[in-house]
Amino acid sequence: xxxxxxxxxxxxxxxxxxxxxxxxxxxxxxxxxxxxxxxxxxxxxxxxxxxxxxxxxxxxxxxxxxxxxxxxxxxxxxxxxxxxxxxxxxxxxxxxxxxxxxx
Amino acid sequence: xxxxxxxxxxxxxxxxxxxxxxxxxxxxxxxxxxxxxxxxxxxxxxxxxxxxxxxxxxxxxxxxxxxxxxxxxxxxxxxxxxxxxxxxxxxxxxxxxxxxxxxxxxxxxxxxxxxxxxxxxxxxxxxxxxxxxxxxxxxxxxxxxxxxxxxxxxxxxxxxxxxxxx
Numbered sequence: 001x002x003x004x005x006x007x008x009x010x011x012x013x014x015x016x017x018x019x020x021x022x023x024x025x026x027x028x029x030x031x032x033x034x035x036x037x038x039x040x041x042x043x044x045x046x047x048x049x050x051x052x053x054x055x056x057x058x059x060x061x062x063x064x065x066x067x068x069x070x071x072x073x074x075x076x077x078x079x080x081x082x083x084x085x086x087x088x089x090x091x092x093x094x095x096x097x098x099x100x101x102x103x
Numbered sequence: 104x105x106x107x108x109x110x111x112x113x114x115x116x117x118x119x120x121x122x123x124x125x126x127x128x129x130x131x132x133x134x135x136x137x138x139x140x141x142x143x144x145x146x147x148x149x150x151x152x153x154x155x156x157x158x159x160x161x162x163x164x165x166x167x168x169x170x171x172x173x174x175x176x177x178x179x180x181x182x183x184x185x186x187x188x189x190x191x192x193x194x195x196x197x198x199x200x201x202x203x204x205x206x207x208x209x210x211x212x213x214x215x216x217x218x219x220x221x222x223x224x225x226x227x228x229x230x231x232x233x234x235x236x237x238x239x240x241x242x243x244x245x246x247x248x249x250x251x252x253x254x255x256x257x258x259x260x261x262x263x264x265x266x267x268x269x
Contacts (some may be wrong), residue, residue: 002214007108016200017116024188039159047149047178048149051224062226066154069161070246072247074252077254080261083177094183094248095189096190
């Protein structure tokens with residue numbers, strides 16, 4: 001197995017774990033944790049392809065991963081702010097109890 | 104495939120698994136930090152020093168702390184009586200397993216065609232900085248605006264509303 005295939009398999013496994021977490025947990029914060037894991041798995045793919053691609057000196061994959069990290073940080077801040085806001089409104093972070101569109 | 108890679112892969116996957124499986128939410132956040140650290144070391148293993156240290160700074164330094172703050176502010180550390188998994192957990196697990204099966208099949212099918220190990224690219228932080236203000240200057244500015252908007256938006260969304268101000 002080539003090194004790139006190993007990294008891709010680890011990223012696929014991490015993505016599946018994050019997806020399972022996002023789809024099965026009740027707590028809204030744990031769903032966000034699952035989404036973070038999926039974003040990180042995608043970043044690992046980008047860096048692995050940059051490393052074993054034909055032109056690593058062009059830095060394309062590296063730049064993609066760095067911008068992806070920045071966007072993920074913004075996403076985490078807004079997502080956790082929304083969870084805190086919902087908790088203040090509904091007094092729960094249990095997603096199974098949030099079944100109304102109207103507050 | 105070196106021994107270091109297997110060690111880091113096991114560390115990362117174990118951290119990710121613990122982050123989605125543990126019952127106590129604070130423990131989940133700590134396991135998430137382990138997974139982030141494993142990913143940072145995997146980036147260093149891939150000769151991407153800048154991305155590795157950015158991962159440590161942004162994820163372990165900022166996002167993990169933010170997650171812990173959110174858990175403590177929402178009293179999320181209390182384990183609910185009726186379990187930590189939702190009623191539709193089986194469907195979610197099946198979807199995730201299906202996605203992993205498809206991704207793993209695709210990787211294993213194309214594995215013989217993937218490029219072999221190459222010489223490690225000599226990339227300095229100076230080159231990355233030059234590329235950021237030269238070729239990638241427009242995305243850099245957009246990310247700057249995005250981060251400002253996200254910061255203000257997060258504060259406004261989470262800001263305490265006074266009674267009767269709506």
